[in-house]
Amino acid sequence: MALSPQTALPRHDPAAIARAARRLERRERAAYLTFAGLGVVALVVVALVAVYVVRKAWPAFEHNGVSILGNRAVPGMDEELNRSFSGFQGQPYRELHAWPAIYGTLLTTGGAVLLSVPFSILAAIFVAELAPRGVLRVVEPVVRLLAAVPSVVWGLFALLVLAPWVDRFLIPDTLATDYASSVALTGSSFLLGVLVLTLMIAPFEISIFTDALRAVPDQWRQGGRALGLDTWRTVVRISLPVIRPAIVAGTVLATGRAIGEAIALSMAAGGVGFIPNPLDGFTFFLEPVRPLASAIVDYQEGIGAADLEANLFAFGTMILVSALALMLAARLIVAPIRSKGSP
Amino acid sequence: MRSRSLGTRVGIGLAWVAGLSLVAMILGIVVWLGVKGASALSWDFVSQDPTPGTIEEGVLGGIRGPLVGTLLVTTIGVAVALPIGLGAAIFLAEYRRPRWLARVVEQGIELLFGIPSIVFALFGLAVFTSSALIPLSSEIGSSGKAYGQSFIVAGLMMSLIAIPPIARSAEEAIRAIPDDLREASYALGKGRLTTIRRITLPGARPGIATGVILGGGKIAGDTAIVWLLLGGVITWENAQWYSPEHWLDTLRGTGATLTTYVYFASPVGDGNAETSAYGAAFVLILLMILVNGAVLVASRRGGWKR
Numbered sequence: 137m138a139l140s141p142q143t144a145l146p147r148h149d150p151a152a153i154a155r156a157a158r159r160l161e162r163r164e165r166a167a168y169l170t171f172a173g174l175g176v177v178a179l180v181v182v183a184l185v186a187v188y189v190v191r192k193a194w195p196a197f198e199h200n201g202v203s204i205l206g207n208r209a210v211p212g213m214d215e216e217l218n219r220s221f222s223g224f225q226g227q228p229y230r231e232l233h234a235w236p237a238i239y240g241t242l243l244t245t246g247g248a249v250l251l252s253v254p255f256s257i258l259a260a261i262f263v264a265e266l267a268p269r270g271v272l273r274v275v276e277p278v279v280r281l282l283a284a285v286p287s288v289v290w291g292l293f294a295l296l297v298l299a300p301w302v303d304r305f306l307i308p309d310t311l312a313t314d315y316a317s318s319v320a321l322t323g324s325s326f327l328l329g330v331l332v333l334t335l336m337i338a339p340f341e342i343s344i345f346t347d348a349l350r351a352v353p354d355q356w357r358q359g360g361r362a363l364g365l366d367t368w369r370t371v372v373r374i375s376l377p378v379i380r381p382a383i384v385a386g387t388v389l390a391t392g393r394a395i396g397e398a399i400a401l402s403m404a405a406g407g408v409g410f411i412p413n414p415l416d417g418f419t420f421f422l423e424p425v426r427p428l429a430s431a432i433v434d435y436q437e438g439i440g441a442a443d444l445e446a447n448l449f450a451f452g453t454m455i456l457v458s459a460l461a462l463m464l465a466a467r468l469i470v471a472p473i474r475s476k477g478s479p
Numbered sequence: 480m481r482s483r484s485l486g487t488r489v490g491i492g493l494a495w496v497a498g499l500s501l502v503a504m505i506l507g508i509v510v511w512l513g514v515k516g517a518s519a520l521s522w523d524f525v526s527q528d529p530t531p532g533t534i535e536e537g538v539l540g541g542i543r544g545p546l547v548g549t550l551l552v553t554t555i556g557v558a559v560a561l562p563i564g565l566g567a568a569i570f571l572a573e574y575r576r577p578r579w580l581a582r583v584v585e586q587g588i589e590l591l592f593g594i595p596s597i598v599f600a601l602f603g604l605a606v607f608t609s610s611a612l613i614p615l616s617s618e619i620g621s622s623g624k625a626y627g628q629s630f631i632v633a634g635l636m637m638s639l640i641a642i643p644p645i646a647r648s649a650e651e652a653i654r655a656i657p658d659d660l661r662e663a664s665y666a667l668g669k670g671r672l673t674t675i676r677r678i679t680l681p682g683a684r685p686g687i688a689t690g691v692i693l694g695g696g697k698i699a700g701d702t703a704i705v706w707l708l709l710g711g712v713i714t715w716e717n718a719q720w721y722s723p724e725h726w727l728d729t730l731r732g733t734g735a736t737l738t739t740y741v742y743f744a745s746p747v748g749d750g751n752a753e754t755s756a757y758g759a760a761f762v763l764i765l766l767m768i769l770v771n772g773a774v775l776v777a778s779r780r781g782g783w784k785r
Binding site: 175177180279371 | 483484486487490491493494495496497498499500501502504505508511512562563565566567569570571573574580583584586587588589590591593594595596597598599600601602604605606639642643646670671672675696699700701702703706707711738739741742745746747753756757760763764767768770771774775
């Protein structure tokens with residue numbers, strides 16, 4: 137046991153020495169327990185989050201069963217949410233068919249991941265392997281700053297710049313009138329939701345991919361060069377296969393973020409519980425959606441009503457479960473790839 | 480230079496385009512907000528509270544309240560997250576025993592990082608509306624239920640999104656401290672706790688500061704938690720919120736931050752006022768640039784020089 141020299145020790149009093157030692161020991165033990173306790177807080181909070189959110193959502197799941205994942209065109213999800221707030225014909229209304237929101241989340245998230253991953257890989261290659269030092273000094277802080285741009289700013293950008301532009305150039309008046317009976321095409325759409333999400337998750341992916349590329353040992357690259365590969369082919373044939381686990385993990389984590397993004401989508405994606413139809417051709421992209429997370433934001437004002445509250449917590453549960461499942465999937469996918477001999 | 484194949488040239492070209500488009504994006508955002516928001520910026524805009532106008536006028540006044548709100552929520556969030564994140568980091572980097580507990584702590588932080596903030600917002604509503612926690616917000620009439628919306632509640636939930644960055648940067652910084660420094664301290668008869676306090680923490684200060692700034696930036700940029708847990712309003716409950724006798728009421732009351740102000744003043748919010756939204760968004764992005772600059776400075780200052 138190490139003793140602190142500041143604690144003046146009475147030299148010839150064994151009992152006092154033992155007391156001092158015990159005091160120190162107790163202090164060390166208390167410190168250890170404090171740090172361990174603080175460390176466990178995170179997991180305890182996660183458990184509490186899961187319990188509370190699921191418990192509040194339970195009435196919605198219990199009442200609707202599996203059909204909560206389904207679709208019912210009449211009255212439609214938005215109207216069901218309205219009714220769960222105000223009741224219907226004097227009765228409480230507890231039906232919920234959330235497919236439009238689930239589909240909206242799938243579309244926006246899927247689209248954003250498809251767009252952002254190739255772009256992020258290219259950008260990461262640029263940052264980690266190609267950029268000259270001077271350029272790098274600008275690009276690196278830029279990636280960090282992009283990751284820090286608040287979602288509400290991206291939403292504002294979509295709402296005030298992209299949406300009017302889409303409305304003016306991509307939605308001819310005739311098209312808007314054709315659709316007027318089913319849904320209003322305003323420019324805020326599934327397409328804008330995808331664009332905004334792409335802008336938001338790309339910086340996150342870039343930083344993960346860049347870190348992974350930087351961790352590839354230089355000898356491996358030199359080996360590639362020695363075999364006559366040029367810079368680009370070294371990247372494609374050696375670096376990229378090596379960082380595959382990081383690409384998978386980064387993509388999956390980014391997917392989790394996209395699923396949980398609420399504000400930017402509430403501003404950009406149209407805010408109508410509509411189900412875009414791929415058979416509509418290009419108009420498919422211009423149709424509005426209301427993903428799970430943005431539905432929570434859109435309806436939060438009415439959360440005092442118990443039935444609506446249960447419905448919104450059901451949305452939250454779906455988001456939470458997907459995010460947790462994705463993290464688990466990332467681990468299950470990455471572990472076997474990693475064991476095959478990547479760094 | 481030998482001639483490169485077509486594939487190589489295209490690939491390298493695309494990578495350059497992707498990399499440089501990042502710079503274009505950030506320049507675009509900053510310049511766009513600057514041009515649109517500059518006309519809203521004035522001393523009055525920063526020094527006055529927002530006031531509700533008619534529907535045509537939208538929200539009037541300035542952003543003093545929301546600006547203070549952002550600082551308040553960020554301060555509360557960081558103040559709660561710092562001990563938890565730092566404690567976890569010290570446990571992971573210094574003690575790490577028993578092994579299974581270290582795994583548990585790591586998992587917890589990773590999971591916390593992966594949960595979207597909208598879920599924390601719902602969690603906050605579920606917890607803080609219970610009657611036992613009325614002191615943290617305010618009571619709905621005399622129903623025995625709490626509103627569950629206040630600066631304290633929002634700040635507490637915000638701390639959850641700040642814990643992972645703080646824990647990570649701090650752990651990394653503590654690990655980077657060479658063991659011989661610790662051994663020197665032990666050799667001088669210092670115990671573990673004293674070594675942590677006098678050697679490890681001072682040495683890891685740049686990393687800890689970086690984590691705090693990153694966490695604070697995350698809090699200041701989050702909208703979902705504020706929107707659900709601080710009330711979808713722009714005016715504070717008490718117009719004289721700045722006078723000391725109202726401080727506690729303010730903390731227990733609803734309010735706004737810059738992010739919810741932008742959301743509220745945007746066309747999707749009730750206070751439709753584009754120029755003000757641009758102005759506040761410009762202030763917000765300037766804040767983020769400041770935060771990022773602070774990270775650069777913080778990560779280079781202090782610590783043990785070798």
